[in-house]
Structures are given as C-alpha cells and as structure tokens.
Amino acid sequence: MDEKIIDQNNLEYTRLQKKILKERGFALDHYNPDYIQRRIAVRMRARNANSYNEYIRILDNDAQEYNRLFDALTINVSQFFRDPSVFEAVRTQLLPTLIREKKQSGDSTVRIWSAGCASGEEPYSIAILLKETLGVEMKNYLISLYATDIDHQCLFKARESVYSKESLVNLKKEYLDRYFTILPNEKYKLSDEIKNMVIFKYHHLLKDISFPALDIIFCRNLLIYFTQEMKEQILEMFYKSLTAHGYLIIGKSELLFFSKARYYFYPFNSLEHIFRKERRKGLVKDYTGGERRKKWWWGLEQPKEKRLGVTVLIVDDSAFMRLTLKNMLIRNGLEVIGEAENGSDAVEKYKKLKPNFILMDILMPVEDGLATVREIVQNDPQAKILMVSAIGQETVVQEALQLGAKAYLTKPVTPDKLVATINSIISETTQKR
Numbered sequence: 001m002d003e004k005i006i007d008q009n010n011l012e013y014t015r016l017q018k019k020i021l022k023e024r025g026f027a028l029d030h031y032n033p034d035y036i037q038r039r040i041a042v043r044m045r046a047r048n049a050n051s052y053n054e055y056i057r058i059l060d061n062d063a064q065e066y067n068r069l070f071d072a073l074t075i076n077v078s079q080f081f082r083d084p085s086v087f088e089a090v091r092t093q094l095l096p097t098l099i100r101e102k103k104q105s106g107d108s109t110v111r112i113w114s115a116g117c118a119s120g121e122e123p124y125s126i127a128i129l130l131k132e133t134l135g136v137e138m139k140n141y142l143i144s145l146y147a148t149d150i151d152h153q154c155l156f157k158a159r160e161s162v163y164s165k166e167s168l169v170n171l172k173k174e175y176l177d178r179y180f181t182i183l184p185n186e187k188y189k190l191s192d193e194i195k196n197m198v199i200f201k202y203h204h205l206l207k208d209i210s211f212p213a214l215d216i217i218f219c220r221n222l223l224i225y226f227t228q229e230m231k232e233q234i235l236e237m238f239y240k241s242l243t244a245h246g247y248l249i250i251g252k253s254e255l256l257f258f259s260k261a262r263y264y265f266y267p268f269n270s271l272e273h274i275f276r277k278e279r280r281k282g283l284v285k286d287y288t289g290g291e292r293r294k295k296w297w298w299g300l301e302q303p304k305e306k307r308l309g310v311t312v313l314i315v316d317d318s319a320f321m322r323l324t325l326k327n328m329l330i331r332n333g334l335e336v337i338g339e340a341e342n343g344s345d346a347v348e349k350y351k352k353l354k355p356n357f358i359l360m361d362i363l364m365p366v367e368d369g370l371a372t373v374r375e376i377v378q379n380d381p382q383a384k385i386l387m388v389s390a391i392g393q394e395t396v397v398q399e400a401l402q403l404g405a406k407a408y409l410t411k412p413v414t415p416d417k418l419v420a421t422i423n424s425i426i427s428e429t430t431q432k433r
C-alpha cells in the first residue's frame with residue numbers, strides 16, 4: 001500500500017481512538033491492535049464505511065452505533081462448563097484442596113471472582129460446583145462469588161439467568177435436571193438456589209479497584225484481547241487480590257509464561273491453566289520491589305555493633321509498607337528479624353522467631369490484624385504489639401488496645417513517631433518489671 005494512504009489511515013484511526021476514549025471512556029489502545037482493528041472493520045463493513053473518517057461520521061449521527069461497536073469489540077460468547085476438563089480439575093482437585101485447607105485453618109470464608117463473566121455461564125458453573133462439593137456443609141461457609149463484566153447487556157442477561165440449549169451442551173445431565181427448568185419457549189431457567197449465590201457487578205479490569213482476599217480468580221478467554229502492558233497490569237492486580245495461596249485460572253489459549261507473572265504463580269494444574277500464588281524457591285522478587293528490593297535492602301543492612309538489641313517482626317500485607325517500616329527501624333538501630341504478609345503467617349513467625357516487638361497492620365487477607373492480636377496475646381500475654389494501620393476509627397483503636405496491643409499508630413507514620421512509640425513501650429514495660 002502507498003505510504004501516504006497508510007499515514008492517512010493511521011491518522012484517522014488515531015482520531016477514532018481519541019473520539020471513543022473522550023466520548024465513551026473506552027481506551028482502544030489497551031487492547032491488541034490487530035484484534036481491535038479486525039472488530040472495527042466488521043462494523044465498518046456492516047455500515048458501508050470505506051474509511052475511519054466515514055465511520056466517525058456514522059458514530060456522530062447514530063448513537064446506537066456505539067452499542068453495536070461495543071458489542072463487536074467485546075466478544076462475549078461463553079458456555080456453562082466451557083472447557084469441561086478445566087471444570088473437572090476444579091471439581092476434583094482445586095475445590096477439595098481449598099476446602100481441606102480452609103478446615104485446617106478454621107477459615108470459613110470462600111471468596112471467588114469470575115472476571116469477564118459474559119452472561120453468567122462461568123460463575124454459575126462455579127456456583128454449581130460449590131453446591132455439589134459442599135452439599136449440606138454450604139451453610140457453614142460464608143461464600144462470596146463475584147462476577148463482573150464491562151458489558152451491561154451481558155450482565156442483564158446474566159441476572160435473568162435464562163439460557164438456550166447451545167449454552168448448556170457441556171452440562172452434565174444430572175446438573176441440568178437438578179438446577180434448571182425448561183420454559184415453554186425451549187429455553188432453560190436456572191434455579192434461584194444457584195442464581196442467588198452470584199453477585200453480578202459492572203467492573204472494568206483496567207480502571208476499577210479489585211476485590212480483596214480472594215481464594216480463586218477465574219479470568220478466562222479475556223486476557224488474549226489485551227496488550228502485553230495491560231496484561232501485566234491485570235495480572236499484578238490479581239496477584240495482589242489473592243490470598244497468600246490463592247488460585248488463578250486463565251483460558252486454555254492464554255499463557256503466563258511470557259509475563260512477569262510466571263515468577264509469582266506456580267502451576268497447580270499446568271494442563272488446565274490453573275496456577276497458585278506462591279513465590280518460587282530462591283527468588284526474592286516481588287511485584288512491589290522486584291530484584292532491586294534485595295539490593296536496596298542489602299545496602300541498608302546495619303553493622304551488627306550498631307544494633308540496640310531490640311528485635312522486630314513486621315506484619316503487613318503490602319511488601320512496600322513492610323520495606324518502608326523496615327527501613328525506618330533499621331536506620332534507628334532496631335533489628336528486623338522477620339516479616340509476615342498475613343495474620344496466620346504472623347502467628348507462626350512469632351512462635352518461631354520470638355521477636356521483642358511486633359508491628360501489626362489490620363486489613364490483611366487470611367486473618368486480619370485484630371484476630372491475630374487476639375491469638376498472639378492468648379498464647380503470650382507479654383507480647384508487645386504496636387498496631388500500625390490506616391484505620392483511624394476510635395472503636396477499632398479501642399478494640400485493638402482491649403485485645404492487648406500496647407499502642408496504636410495511624411498510617412502514614414513518621415520514623416520519629418514510630419521510634420518514640422517503641423521506646424515508650426520499652427521503657428514502660430521495663431519500669432513495670
């Protein structure tokens with residue numbers, strides 16, 4: 001093609017991109033350009049537009065065209081139990097492991113997110129499996145099953161929960177009999193029992209904040225549409241939203257291998273693209289600090305003779321916050337002998353490392369800071385715990401102090417305030433002896 005035509009084409013495409021971003025807040029450049037241009041071409045052909053400029057004029061004059069364009073852009077085909085072998089692995093491996101571990105840790109919450117849920121087929125399949133796995137034990141669990149999408153029409157259809165036969169081809173006959181009723185128009189209506197297990201919400205993966213403390217994230221057949229940069233952003237968000245050992249399930253044609261995420265997830269069932277969050281042995285990489293964190297930390301390490309003999313365990317789910325606190329403590333002669341990213345990790349490390357001090361966050365996955373204080377103080381009433389939390393509500397502060405915390409600081413904390421508080425706790429407790 002003539003270079004001038006290509007330039008003109010690029011110019012017009014950029015105009016279209018800007019227009020869609022300005023008028024509808026949808027950033028086309030987040031998505032794979034080949035895919036996006038192919039989908040726009042479908043609409044242009046349908047409207048006999050021979051150039052992007054012509055198509056821009058159509059968008060100006062026909063508000064409905066935006067809806068048709070978004071329909072074309074967000075391919076939302078789905079099915080119940082799409083890729084049945086994945087759901088079989090979820091049923092036979094993932095859910096039994098999750099439930100066993102929940103029982104062992106005494107945690108009765110189950111939090112799952114189906115991101116890019118289309119018309120609900122995926123989250124409803126998950127709900128059916130939960131019901132089948134837990135049976136009468138369902139009542140013992142607090143289940144949160146979120147399902148999100150950017151397509152309002154899809155979400156409307158999901159809430160309606162009426163499906164055609166084609167959506168149900170992978171459904172086992174027993175599930176069909178148990179959870180669906182056939183309507184006069186040959187469509188199938190899902191039972192309220194399953195329907196009511198799912199919370200549908202509008203959620204844009206690149207813009208909206210995520211759900212915390214999730215046990216499983218399903219994000220299938222969606223990542224393929226994004227550019228590498230956006231994929232990294234989304235995978236990092238997933239990593240942060242999952243509990244310490246949460247699961248991520250991606251589509252059968254999607255890979256983690258080419259992403260940074262390969263360092264942060266290990267295969268639980270590689271064939272079915274089910275991953276689990278856990279750092280690989282020997283790697284100290286972290287999304288918030290990367291390799292630099294290790295070097296930075298080494299640079300800061302204080303000589304042994306400057307240590308004041310006060311050892312500290314830092315408990316915070318944010319690696320950045322742990323590093324910041326560590327930095328403040330080390331510079332002031334205290335020795336950080338351990339870090340924990342959630343409550344149950346903290347209880348274990350406190351028993352093992354026996355630090356003089358604990359800095360404790362409150363909002364953390366698995367076990368929050370208040371529950372952790374209770375558990376630690378029950379085992380060791382002498383434990384010196386200093387709360388460092390973003391929550392400043394008086395009721396929470398009082399509860400922490402009643403549970404046995406020695407003091408409470410609200411983030412952001414300054415190094416002076418932190419060290420002064422630690423010193424006053426030390427002098428108070430030595431005076432009492």
Ligand SMILES: C[S@@+](CC[C@H](N)C(=O)[O-])C[C@H]1O[C@@H](n2cnc3c(N)ncnc32)[C@H](O)[C@@H]1O
Nearest residue numbers: 074075076078116118149150151204205220221
């Ligand atoms: C192909 S469907 C996948 C449905 C289901 N996960 C499955 O595997 O069967 C992709 C869905 O992602 C949604 N989607 C596209 N971009 C999105 C975004 N930025 N945030 C949230 N959902 C998005 C689309 O609306 C569509 O419903």
